[in-house]
Amino acid sequence: MAEDGPAIAQIVVHVLRLLGCDATHGSDGQAATPKLATPSATDQALVLDLNLPGITGVDVLRQARPHSFPGPVIITSGRISADARRELLALRVSTILQNRSPSTN
Numbered sequence: 001m002a003e004d005g006p007a008i009a010q011i012v013v014h015v016l017r018l019l020g021c022d023a024t025h026g027s028d029g030q031a032a033t034p035k036l037a038t039p040s041a042t043d044q045a046l047v048l049d050l051n052l053p054g055i056t057g058v059d060v061l062r063q064a065r066p067h068s069f070p071g072p073v074i075i076t077s078g079r080i081s082a083d084a085r086r087e088l089l090a091l092r093v094s095t096i097l098q099n100r101s102p103s104t105n
Contacts, residue, residue: 001025001047002032002060008099012047029055033063043071050077050084061091
């Protein structure tokens with residue numbers, strides 16, 4: 001998982017581990033790319049924040065696909081434009097989760 005929001009990362013990693021997954025977390029896209037260069041048979045899914053600092057989730061995904069990452073890709077973001085959504089679907093993203101901040105009203 002690559003997610004720069006510590007609270008979101010902590011929750012998602014916790015849930016994945018409760019489901020029996022061996023979840024790892026990096027706080028930016030650069031942390032995820034070395035792992036994707038050599039995917040293992042145990043890599044089950046890739047969870048990426050779309051708006052990561054440095055290398056975006058789309059950039060990480062572009063690097064993952066040529067290395068034949070076999071699992072589903074889940075994108076999370078608070079902001080996903082229509083153009084980004086189309087590009088993600090073209091890159092064979094399995095699920096797009098748009099997280100929304102709670103209302104402050």
